[in-house]
Amino acid sequence: MNEPVSGIATPQSRPVPVRSSPSTGAPETGEPILVLRGGGVAVVVHLPDDGLPEVLHWGRDLGELTGADLAGLRSARARPVSPSALDDPWPLTLLPGEHDGWEGRPGFAAHRAGRIEHPRWTVAEAAAKPESLQVRAVAEGLALDIELVLDDAGVLRLHHELQNTAAGPLALTGLETVLPVGDRAGEVLDFTGRWTRERAPQRRPLAQGSHVRETRRGRTGHDAPFVLALGTPGFSTSTGEVWAVHLAWSGDAVYRHDALPEAKPLIGAGPLLRAGEIELAPGESFRTPAGVFVWSDTGTDGLGARLHRSLRSRAAHPRTPRPVVLNTWEAVYFQHDLGRLASLADTAASIGVERFVLDDGWFKGRRDDSAGLGDWTVDTGVWPEGLHPIADKVRSLGMQFGLWFEPEMVNPDSDLARAHPEWLLQPLDAGIRTWRGQYVLNVAHPDAFDYLLDAIGALVAEYRLDYIKWDQNRDLIEAVHDGRANVHRHTEAVYRLLDRLRADHPGLEIESCASGGARIDLGVLERTDRVWASDTNDPIERLAIQRWTELLLPLELIGSHIGPPVAHTTHRAASLDFRIATALFGHAGIEWDITSCTPSELEQLRAGINAYRRLRGLLHTGTLTHSETGDDGATATAVTNEDRSCAVVRLARHATASRALAPMLRVPGLDPNGRYRVAPVEELTVPRGLDDSPPPWLATGLVLPGSVLAEVGVQPPLLAPGEALVLELTRDA
Numbered sequence: 001m002n003e004p005v006s007g008i009a010t011p012q013s014r015p016v017p018v019r020s021s022p023s024t025g026a027p028e029t030g031e032p033i034l035v036l037r038g039g040g041v042a043v044v045v046h047l048p049d050d051g052l053p054e055v056l057h058w059g060r061d062l063g064e065l066t067g068a069d070l071a072g073l074r075s076a077r078a079r080p081v082s083p084s085a086l087d088d089p090w091p092l093t094l095l096p097g098e099h100d101g102w103e104g105r106p107g108f109a110a111h112r113a114g115r116i117e118h119p120r121w122t123v124a125e126a127a128a129k130p131e132s133l134q135v136r137a138v139a140e141g142l143a144l145d146i147e148l149v150l151d152d153a154g155v156l157r158l159h160h161e162l163q164n165t166a167a168g169p170l171a172l173t174g175l176e177t178v179l180p181v182g183d184r185a186g187e188v189l190d191f192t193g194r195w196t197r198e199r200a201p202q203r204r205p206l207a208q209g210s211h212v213r214e215t216r217r218g219r220t221g222h223d224a225p226f227v228l229a230l231g232t233p234g235f236s237t238s239t240g241e242v243w244a245v246h247l248a249w250s251g252d253a254v255y256r257h258d259a260l261p262e263a264k265p266l267i268g269a270g271p272l273l274r275a276g277e278i279e280l281a282p283g284e285s286f287r288t289p290a291g292v293f294v295w296s297d298t299g300t301d302g303l304g305a306r307l308h309r310s311l312r313s314r315a316a317h318p319r320t321p322r323p324v325v326l327n328t329w330e331a332v333y334f335q336h337d338l339g340r341l342a343s344l345a346d347t348a349a350s351i352g353v354e355r356f357v358l359d360d361g362w363f364k365g366r367r368d369d370s371a372g373l374g375d376w377t378v379d380t381g382v383w384p385e386g387l388h389p390i391a392d393k394v395r396s397l398g399m400q401f402g403l404w405f406e407p408e409m410v411n412p413d414s415d416l417a418r419a420h421p422e423w424l425l426q427p428l429d430a431g432i433r434t435w436r437g438q439y440v441l442n443v444a445h446p447d448a449f450d451y452l453l454d455a456i457g458a459l460v461a462e463y464r465l466d467y468i469k470w471d472q473n474r475d476l477i478e479a480v481h482d483g484r485a486n487v488h489r490h491t492e493a494v495y496r497l498l499d500r501l502r503a504d505h506p507g508l509e510i511e512s513c514a515s516g517g518a519r520i521d522l523g524v525l526e527r528t529d530r531v532w533a534s535d536t537n538d539p540i541e542r543l544a545i546q547r548w549t550e551l552l553l554p555l556e557l558i559g560s561h562i563g564p565p566v567a568h569t570t571h572r573a574a575s576l577d578f579r580i581a582t583a584l585f586g587h588a589g590i591e592w593d594i595t596s597c598t599p600s601e602l603e604q605l606r607a608g609i610n611a612y613r614r615l616r617g618l619l620h621t622g623t624l625t626h627s628e629t630g631d632d633g634a635t636a637t638a639v640t641n642e643d644r645s646c647a648v649v650r651l652a653r654h655a656t657a658s659r660a661l662a663p664m665l666r667v668p669g670l671d672p673n674g675r676y677r678v679a680p681v682e683e684l685t686v687p688r689g690l691d692d693s694p695p696p697w698l699a700t701g702l703v704l705p706g707s708v709l710a711e712v713g714v715q716p717p718l719l720a721p722g723e724a725l726v727l728e729l730t731r732d733a
C-alpha cells in the first residue's frame with residue numbers, strides 16, 4: 001500500500017482506517033471522497049461504508065474543491081430510482097457486479113467448483129496521495145487491492161489484484177478495469193487490421209448494450225482494438241471530449257464498453273481468461289495488467305499528447321538519439337553471405353547509418369522459413385567463424401550491431417523440437433496447426449525459459465549486441481499446457497524473459513516485432529525500446545498505419561524504414577522522396593539493398609539521413625498534431641518543440657485531391673505571438689506538384705505570425721499522390 005498520508009479524519013463509525021490527504025468526508029455520511037489530480041485531469045472517488053469505491057467524476061480537472069463541494073458533487077450525482085427497476089439507488093463501482101445492481105458485463109467473474117461468487121465487498125483500508133489511491137476491499141474468502149495512479153500527464157493507470165483468502169481454490173474467469181465516462185459520449189472509435197494493414201480505425205455510433213471485443217490470438221494481434229475511445233458526437237483529431245482505454249498487455253484481452261439504459265456508459269479492458277486458465281490456490285493472487293485510461297477535451301490528438309507525455313516521463317524511456325537503422329531483411333532475406341552483407345554495411349556506413357541489424361537467417365539450419373527456429377546458435381555452414389566477421393566489420397565502421405531472434409517459436413524441423421516436444425505449447429496428446437511452419441514454445445516452462453535466457457544471453461555477450469529485434473510470427477491457438485489454457489502464464493513468462501535479459505545486459509535495446517505490428521501495446525513497451533509498426537514499407541500504407549500508431553506512441557518508439565522503390569508487400573512503386581518523408585516521422589531506418597542504388601539515390605539517402613539526424617531531437621521530444629486538411633487525400637502531421645521555437649510539418653498526399661486548389665495548410669500549436677520563418681526542409685527535395693506554377697513562397701520562404709499559421713495557414717502546392725512536402729518552421733529571434 002502507499003505510505004498512508006494523514007488528512008481527513010476517519011469517521012468514528014467506520015470500522016476500517018481510511019488514510020488520505022486530498023479528500024474529505026461527505027458531511028452527511030462521513031464517507032470519504034477522494035480527488036486525484038494531475039495534468040488537467042481529475043478523478044473523484046467515493047469510498048462507501050459498504051461496497052466498492054465509486055468514481056463520481058473522471059475528466060476535466062475541477063479545481064480545488066472543499067469538503068462541502070465534494071459532498072455537493074455526490075448529492076448532485078445521486079441517482080433517482082428508475083421506473084421498473086431495483087427499489088433502491090445502486091452504485092456503479094470500480095468493479096461492477098450483480099450484487100451492486102449492475103446488469104451489464106461484470107468486472108469480476110469467478111466460481112468455486114461451480115458455485116458462483118457474488119462478493120459483498122467492504123473497504124478494509126485505503127491510502128491516498130494526491131496522485132494515487134490504493135484501496136483494499138474484502139469479502140468472504142476474497143481480498144481485492146485496487147490501485148489508481150494518475151500521472152502528471154493526466155493518464156490514469158488502474159490495476160486490480162485479487163487474492164483468494166479462502167481455504168479452497170478459486171477459478172477466476174474475469175477481472176477487468178472499468179471507468180464511467182460522460183453520458184454525453186455518443187460515438188465509438190477503436191481499431192482493427194490485418195498483416196500489413198494494422199491499426200485501421202473503425203468509427204460508429206454508441207449503441208445500447210454491453211459491447212465486448214475479445215482478442216484470442218495469444219498476442220496483441222494485427223486486429224487489436226488498440227485504443228477504445230468513446231467521444232462526444234463528431235469528436236475529431238483536435239476537437240471533442242474523448243474517454244479512452246488501452247490495456248497494457250500482450251496476451252488475450254477483452255475491451256468492453258457498456259451503455260445500459262439505466263446507467264452511465266462505461267469503458268474498460270482486462271485480460272481474457274479462458275476456462276480453467278487461472279485457478280488461485282488459497283493465498284494466491286492475480287494482478288491485472290494496467291488499464292490505461294486517458295481523457296481529452298481536444299479530440300484524439302489530446303489523447304495522444306497525454307499518452308506521449310506519460311511515456312516520455314518513464315525512467316527507462318529511450319532518451320539517446322534514435323540511431324538510423326539498416327535492417328537486412330528486405331535487402332537479402334535468407335541469403336546470408338559475408339561478402340554481400342559486408343558491402344551492405346560499407347554502403348550503409350557511407351550514407352550515415354548508425355545501427356546495422358542482421359535479420360532472420362543466421363542461426364542453425366535456417367536457410368528458409370521452414371526450419372531452425374529454436375536452435376539459437378550460429379549456423380556454421382553459413383558463418384564458419386561465427387558472426388564475428390560481420391559484427392567486427394559493422395563495429396569497425398562505427399555502427400552498432402543488432403540481431404534478430406524469435407525466441408517464443410520453434411520449427412518442427414529443429415533440434416529443439418526433436419529434443420523437447422514437452423516444451424511445446426499445445427495439448428500433449430495432439431499436435432496443433434502450424435503457422436509459417438512453426439509452433440510455439442511454452443516460455444512458462446521453467447526449462448524452456450532457462451534455455452532461452454542462456455542461449456540468447458550468451459549471444460548478446462559474445463557479440464556485445466546493442467540491439468535485439470524480437471520477433472513473434474504466429475497467433476497462439478490451443479495454447480494449452482497440462483490440459484490448461486496457458487496464454488496468460490506464457491505472456492507473463494515472455495515479459496520475465498525480456499526483463500531478465502535487460503537486467504543482465506544493461507544498455508541492450510529491444511524492438512517488439514510480431515509479423516510486423518502485431519505486438520504493440522504498453523505491456524511489451526515496458527520492456528522494449530521501439531516497435532516495428534508493420535511489415536509493409538509501402539509509404540502510402542505506412543502513412544495510415546503510423547498515423548494511428550501515433551495515437552498511443554510517440555514517434556521515437558515507432559520503427560519506420562525506407563523500403564525499396566517497389567514495395568514488396570503491395571508491388572506499388574513510390575519515389576524515394578516520398579519514402580524518405582514517410583520514414584522521417586518515426587525511428588528511421590532503411591530496409592533495402594542499397595548496394596544496388598545509383599550514386600544519386602545514395603546522395604538522396606545521405607541527405608535524408610542528415611535531415612533525420614538534424615531534426616530527430618525535435619521529432620522525438622516535441623508535441624505531435626495531425627491537422628484536419630479538409631481533404632481526404634492528404635494528411636498533415638506536425639511536431640512542435642516544447643518552447644514552440646520550431647516545428648516540422650509534413651503534408652503528404654496518398655490520393656488525388658477533390659479540388660484543383662489544395663486547402664490551406666494550417667499549423668496548430670505555435671506561439672500565436674511568435675513570428676516563424678517557413679521553408680522546405682533544406683536537405684529534402686521539394687515535390688514537383690501538379691500546379692503549372694507552384695506557390696511563390698516555396699522558393700523564397702515566408703515569415704508569418706503563429707496566429708496566422710494556425711488560423712489562415714499557407715497555400716501549399718497541389719501535390720500528386722505519392723508526394724510529400726516537409727516544411728521547417730523556425731521562430732525569428
Ligand code: DGJ
Pocket residue numbers: 329359360404471473513514515516532534535
Ligand atoms: C517478420 C518481421 O516482421 C520481418 O520484419 C522479418 O523480421 C521477418 N519476420 C523475418 O522472418
